[in-house]
Amino acid sequence: GIQVEQSPPDLILQEGANSTLRCNFSDSVNNLQWFHQNPWGQLINLFYIPSGTKQNGRLSATTVATERYSLLYISSSQTTDSGVYFCAVGRGSGNTGKLIFGQGTTLQVKP
Amino acid sequence: DADVTQTPRNRITKTGKRIMLECSQTKGHDRMYWYRQDPGLGLRLIYYSFDVKDINKGEISDGYSVSRQAQAKFSLSLESAIPNQTALYFCATGTGGAGNQPQHFGDGTRLSIL
Numbered sequence: 001g002i003q004v005e006q007s008p009p010d011l012i013l014q015e016g017a018n019s020t021l022r023c024n025f026s027d028s029v030n031n032l033q034w035f036h037q038n039p040w041g042q043l044i045n046l047f048y049i050p051s052g053t054k055q056n057g058r059l060s061a062t063t064v065a066t067e068r069y070s071l072l073y074i075s076s077s078q079t080t081d082s083g084v085y086f087c088a089v090g091r092g093s094g095n096t097g098k099l100i101f102g103q104g105t106t107l108q109v110k111p
Numbered sequence: 112d113a114d115v116t117q118t119p120r121n122r123i124t125k126t127g128k129r130i131m132l133e134c135s136q137t138k139g140h141d142r143m144y145w146y147r148q149d150p151g152l153g154l155r156l157i158y159y160s161f162d163v164k165d166i167n168k169g170e171i172s173d174g175y176s177v178s179r180q181a182q183a184k185f186s187l188s189l190e191s192a193i194p195n196q197t198a199l200y201f202c203a204t205g206t207g208g209a210g211n212q213p214q215h216f217g218d219g220t221r222l223s224i225l
Contacts, residue, residue: 100156
């Protein structure tokens with residue numbers, strides 16, 4: 001099956017700093033989502049981005065499907081950005097829609 | 112109201128008990144999924160359903176069963192709970208069609224088995 005690797009596994013930032021999180025996947029996909037898991041465990045859907053670039057406020061994401069990676073950019077980080085960021089991918093084979101998750105990047109933003 | 116609602120939000124129970132986690136959705140999606148998250152790990156798929164009569168095992172279905180009572184309701188059962196089933200459980204919905212579409216997740220059920 002598809003392997004999903006996220007890097008770095010842990011990241012500590014000072015408030016106001018920028019960061020880039022990476023997601024590599026081992027096969028072609030037609031679904032890629034980025035999630036933020038907050039301290040209460042809720043999964044917040046940040047981007048649905050199987051290809052291309054999207055921006056939402058201080059966050060943006062780029063997926064280069066042909067090279068099998070996606071990047072999540074966080075600019076001017078805030079303490080509320082702390083939590084775990086997950087990349088999840090899905091393949092079209094059989095069109096089951098099921099997602100395969102990476103292990104996550106744990107982000108801590110210090111005031 | 113949330114689009115995907117999970118009940119209960121938290122549950123503590125004892126080894127050997129039967130547990131049911133419930134999920135309902137108002138998004139009108141045909142597909143529903145149950146995932147499990149262990150501490151420090153990503154989510155793994157337990158079961159998924161395309162409609163009321165189409166239920167499929169995921170990668171970690173042993174020890175679990177599901178029921179799709181209606182398009183909007185998908186329940187996960189642990190027939191005889193064991194401590195290593197302690198985890199955070201998520202329900203998700205999605206659409207079918209020609210291309211994949213984003214999945215929508217509930218807020219999770221935190222299950223502890225003593």
